[in-house]
Amino acid sequence: MSFLRMLSLLFFVIATLTWDIHAMAGEKKPLSLEDLTFLIKNEVVEKRIASLVRERGIDFFPTDEDISNLKRLGLTQKSLKIIREKGEANRAGLIVNSVPQSAKIFIDGKQRGITPAIISHLAPGKIEVKIGGVEGYEDQVILQDLGPGEKGSLIVRLEPKNEQAPAPVTASVSSVAPSPEEPPPPQAEPVKPQTREPLAKGTLFINTEPPGAKIYIDGQYKALTPAQVHAETGGHTLVLLKENYSFYQESVVIDEDMKIIDVRLRLSPK
Secondary structure: OOHHHHHHHHHHHHHHHHHHHHHHHHOOOOEOHHHHHHHHHOOOOHHHHHHHHHHHOEOOOOOHHHHHHHHHHOOOHHHHHHHHHHHHHHOEEEEEEEEOOOOEEEEOOEEEEEOOEEEEEEOOEEEEEEEEOOOOEOOEEEEEEEOOOOEEEEEEEOOEOOOOOOOOOOOOOOOOOOOOOOOOOOOOOOOOOOOOOOOOEEEEEEEEEOOOOEEEEOOEEEEEOOEEEEEEOEEEEEEEEOOOEOOEEEEEEEOOOEEEEEEEOOEOOO
């Protein structure tokens, strides 16, 4: 290969890398782990990398292995601290409830609460959720996959244990037939009391960010968020009120299954 051809090829490679780096710097989307690796390997000044992380954030939650790899590539503790801080915004959350309630919640083997509950500060990825500890019901294990910053919800119906009931004891009863001369007196049919069918009810699990909003159903105050509210099935008007935040109203239809409502309140304009 001639010297001029080699020089031309080298110039092309340098120009391509330079264009990629400038294009990345001009974009506004958060940096991925691949972006950071690319910048480090192409000897972009660490101060510039740290500045990009501050401005745009990152789109992943850095694990200990990620931090170790970035350190091995040459980043200092100062830059790694910035990456960790930006990664905290990508922690996931999970609203967990069960039927019946008051079940223990285990995330990857560690107890994190009792249903219903909001589990926050979770590392994104696959997690094992175990719901159980309710007498007479089987524990259940679910694998949940949470993306960076995702706020998921999970409702688990626990199955009753198959406990074999003892066989009923039957006793033989001898009956004496009335004599033909004395027919038995006629028995009056029992009068059935008229009972009113109870109205079906459903459940709302209401959460707000930030918490502490007042919950009103059809104008009646119920509780502060986060809370579980029971109401008759059908259409209702939900209102959420919190000082310094905008009024929130929503029409909801409640059925016999649990409904989860998660609202991010907006600050009132001053």
